[in-house]
Amino acid sequence: MSDTRQQRRRRQAVALAYRDGDEAPRVLAKGYGELAERIISAARESGLQVHDSPELVALLMQLDLDERIPPELYQVIAELLIWVRDLERDSPSY
Template structure:
């Protein structure tokens, strides 16, 4: 069985790039995921992306090579937020 990995990102429009806020493996990954669920933070599963992001030090911006992949996720989350706001 593979060890679970999780990476938390933070992005605001005024940032130059998303920031890695947490990286965890095993139990720490579970804690990151549980905290996200408790806080209603969207969780996106992408094994290859999390493998790359997990190499980045927390508090560091993501590298340029990952901009496109992360931008797709951010766009997806904004789309989910818009759909949720329409329902409310």
Template sequence: MPEQNSKQATALKYDLQASSAPEVVATGTGEVAEEIVRVAQEHEVPVYHDPSLAKALGQLELGSLVPPELYKAVAEVLVFVYSLDQAHKKQIEMVLEEF
């Protein structure tokens, strides 16, 4: 069971042509969360800090799509990602983390 202060990270992938919503491609707490963030940074994937969203997404199964009740919050992340790099128009990968 994760500690309350344990880091949590969830990685999302969004292929606009293949999916109706972003997909959970990695999630974890503690050292796994740190590794998710490290790999994201190594590959220049944007990391967005939103503790409550990371926690909510961390409850989802790997491979599942973001549910409609989280669309608004994830849309804010997408706006952030788009603002960083307009080259990510067809496929978006991102990591959300909680500290």
């Protein structure tokens, strides 16, 4: 894979969040290029897990800000939540 293609893939980001009463996560932020880098940086600085899944990001980028993820993505988001839980469980407590 060319460096240019890898850079484009890494330079998009979507942040999801639950709000009180939500049935599913909503798109909190999304962006390309510098904005994507800032979203990723802010997530890491806040201690949030960052998952690199270009296919999922491409699907989520189609959603509007504050839009709930569609039921078709529930399974993959559930798998990501399990991944995050496992990472947090296996990491040392501070």
